[in-house]
Amino acid sequence: MRLLAVGDVCGDAGCEYVQKILPLIKKNKKIDAVIINGENSSQDNGITPQSARFLFNCGADIITGGNHSARHSEINSYAENNPFLLRPHNIPDIQFGSGYCLADFGYCSLAVINLSGKIYLDSLNAQNPFEAADKLLEKAAADHADAVVVDFHAEATSEKRALGLYLDGKVSAFFGTHTHVQTADEQILPGGTGYITDLGMTGPINSVLGVKSEIIINRLKSNDMSKFIFAQGECFFCGCIFDIDIKTGKTVDIERICI
Numbered sequence: 001m002r003l004l005a006v007g008d009v010c011g012d013a014g015c016e017y018v019q020k021i022l023p024l025i026k027k028n029k030k031i032d033a034v035i036i037n038g039e040n041s042s043q044d045n046g047i048t049p050q051s052a053r054f055l056f057n058c059g060a061d062i063i064t065g066g067n068h069s070a071r072h073s074e075i076n077s078y079a080e081n082n083p084f085l086l087r088p089h090n091i092p093d094i095q096f097g098s099g100y101c102l103a104d105f106g107y108c109s110l111a112v113i114n115l116s117g118k119i120y121l122d123s124l125n126a127q128n129p130f131e132a133a134d135k136l137l138e139k140a141a142a143d144h145a146d147a148v149v150v151d152f153h154a155e156a157t158s159e160k161r162a163l164g165l166y167l168d169g170k171v172s173a174f175f176g177t178h179t180h181v182q183t184a185d186e187q188i189l190p191g192g193t194g195y196i197t198d199l200g201m202t203g204p205i206n207s208v209l210g211v212k213s214e215i216i217i218n219r220l221k222s223n224d225m226s227k228f229i230f231a232q233g234e235c236f237f238c239g240c241i242f243d244i245d246i247k248t249g250k251t252v253d254i255e256r257i258c259i
Contacts, residue, residue, distance in 0.1 A: 048074060154178055169189075
């Protein structure tokens with residue numbers, strides 16, 4: 001299985017760039033499955049039914065979430081009726097949906113786990129991600145998943161690295177999201193888990209993590225707490241491709257992409 005994981009999609013510009021680029025990547029790279037982190041896909045931040053439908057129509061098989069997943073209440077009922085729209089499983093304050101799904105591709109089944117970090121994200125009241133991962137791995141085993149993939153939406157690179165190493169050999173692929181800056185550390189860990197600390201983001205290049213740069217500059221310089229507005233303009237598409245041997249559940253090749 002060739003799995004493409006796409007970094008945090010930011011606003012309308014990011015969504016439109018996914019629509020433009022994803023079909024070409026799927027064709028040229030012979031992609032079998034696509035996971036997109038869409039927790040910032042609404043122009044108002046967070047995710048809405050409209051932005052979720054847009055990403056699914058672009059070719060996403062599973063959409064993962066993060067700390068902004070619950071920003072728009074209208075996503076609740078949509079998520080309850082779509083098992084492939086995930087949110088971090090270990091945030092108890094998010095009442096809708098799940099952080100686990102099993103996707104059947106005919107020739108194999110793929111379990112996807114979505115978790116949140118705790119470091120520097122205290123306001124989320126996230127539960128222990130290591131314990132949450134263990135419980136969801138038991139579910140994946142009971143479901144006889146051929147491959148298991150984890151999106152860890154976390155701030156600290158140390159926490160991402162630690163959980164990735166803890167899960168080495170237990171999951172097929174592990175990738176971090178949330179910080180919107182792609183890391184150049186893609187690798188296959190000793191136990192066969194494909195790993196990257198952060199996929200990066202898909203959205204406007206001339207921005208601060210997708211947001212209009214002047215808003216962030218004024219916030220940091222003058223404590224101006226103006227509302228975040230996503231930037232427009234030229235975009236990039238960041239992610240990682242994992243080649244997974246479904247007989248062993250291990251990653252056999254990995255390719256970081258930024259287009």
